[in-house]
Amino acid sequence: MGTYHAAAEGENQDYLYSMENKDYLAIMLADGATACGQGKKGAQLACEAARQIIEREGDVFFHYPKEKIAYLLTEQILYWLECNKDSGEDIHEYGSTFMLAFMEKKNGRTVFVNLGDGAAISVKGEGISCLMRPKRLYGNPCLTTTEGACRLTKVEVMNVSLGENIILCSDGFLDQMSGVSGAELLRNFDLETLNDELQRSENRDDCSYIAYTRERK
Numbered sequence: 001m002g003t004y005h006a007a008a009e010g011e012n013q014d015y016l017y018s019m020e021n022k023d024y025l026a027i028m029l030a031d032g033a034t035a036c037g038q039g040k041k042g043a044q045l046a047c048e049a050a051r052q053i054i055e056r057e058g059d060v061f062f063h064y065p066k067e068k069i070a071y072l073l074t075e076q077i078l079y080w081l082e083c084n085k086d087s088g089e090d091i092h093e094y095g096s097t098f099m100l101a102f103m104e105k106k107n108g109r110t111v112f113v114n115l116g117d118g119a120a121i122s123v124k125g126e127g128i129s130c131l132m133r134p135k136r137l138y139g140n141p142c143l144t145t146t147e148g149a150c151r152l153t154k155v156e157v158m159n160v161s162l163g164e165n166i167i168l169c170s171d172g173f174l175d176q177m178s179g180v181s182g183a184e185l186l187r188n189f190d191l192e193t194l195n196d197e198l199q200r201s202e203n204r205d206d207c208s209y210i211a212y213t214r215e216r217k
Helices: 039-063 066-084 171-177 180-188 191-200
Strands: 014-021 026-032 096-104 109-115 119-124 127-131 154-159 166-167 209-213
Touching: 014 039, 014 209, 026 039, 026 166, 039 066, 039 096, 039 109, 039 119, 066 109, 066 154, 096 166, 096 191, 109 119, 127 154, 171 191, 171 209, 180 191
Parallel strands: none
Antiparallel strands: 014 026, 026 096, 096 109, 109 154, 119 127, 119 166, 166 209
């Protein structure tokens, strides 16, 4: 949603990614910083870096202590940005926020990672709850290139129940959902109507989300 960033007069800087096998599901959302010249590429590279960790270590990585997960993940992202940035370009031009949810299918154990001003939302029955809230540093979003990013990264472990819906979203999405009609669409998990509403709305900011449901077998 929101393919055009009206405030910045440019394309959407968000990047979404998912990966799945018989044992786990992972979804990611990175929001390239508008102030960064290579924010969109930085968002893509952040998701690629996380994908590499998951492909290499699988669910073992997400059983590490929270501080270790945050450190290794942010360091891998910085390494991948350094490897793939344009020659002579400052790595800080590739800053983005980053969110991830990694769920073990057998039991619903889910590790949420949040660096920045996005959010993780649960929709269960008719109830909506915020699992991870946006976080800002001195009024600005924390980025993958922010000094000490590992200490600013929030990692939480929760159990997602059968039939529960999980949404990772950007700050622009949160702004659009702040009204009564947005909350109602979320409560009903009516994604088709939600997408139509977002397409029709005048988004001043990137407006993206990625969602999944832990299905009942």
